Amino acid sequence: MNKKYNALKLNQNDNVVVALRGIKEGDWLSIQGDTDTVQVLQKIPYGHKIAVGFIPKGGKIIKYGDCMGIATDDIQPGFHVHVFNVRGLKEEERLSIHREMQLP
Numbered sequence: 001m002n003k004k005y006n007a008l009k010l011n012q013n014d015n016v017v018v019a020l021r022g023i024k025e026g027d028w029l030s031i032q033g034d035t036d037t038v039q040v041l042q043k044i045p046y047g048h049k050i051a052v053g054f055i056p057k058g059g060k061i062i063k064y065g066d067c068m069g070i071a072t073d074d075i076q077p078g079f080h081v082h083v084f085n086v087r088g089l090k091e092e093e094r095l096s097i098h099r100e101m102q103l104p
Contacts, residue, residue, distance in 0.1 A: 005032035007050060011065030016049040016081050018063075023050070029078075042079035049081035060097065061086050067097045 007017040007029045016030050025042040036052050037084060044050050050080070051062065055075040070093075079084040079085075088094040089097065 003030065005030045007031045009052070010063060011037075013062055013065045015051065015053050015055055015060075015062045018070070019046055019048050019050060020042045022046050037089055038077050041076065042080045043098040044080050050079050051075045051079050051081050053077055067094075067101065 006020055006023055006027065008020055009017045010033070012033075017029065017034070019030075023029070023040050025040060025043050027040045028079075029040060029050065031038075033051070034052070038050070038052050038059060040050060053072045054077060055061065057071055059071045059075075061069040061071060067089065069088055070104050071081075071085060071086050073085045075081055075085055086090050
């Protein structure tokens with residue numbers, strides 16, 4: 001029997017997953033590529049990110065195994081991760097984080 005997933009984890013080190021369809025508040029994530037169980041706490045549009053673990057204010061948002069932004073507020077598991085709670089990286093931050101994470 002084929003399992004139906006509603007989210008995709010793009011890299012094992014990611015702390016966010018991507019919604020494969022619109023997800024309603026209260027639904028549970030079925031994450032392709034992971035066994036985490038997380039209840040969605042807000043309505044999530046298709047293609048948007050969802051936190052799968054607690055991300056503290058100032059913490060890195062990891063997608064594709066790379067830091068794609070910094071949390072501007074604490075983000076609880078199951079919450080929407082988007083422009084209202086994430087800021088982009090300045091070039092010097094990006095370079096520093098890549099060195100820290102040993103990325104090319």
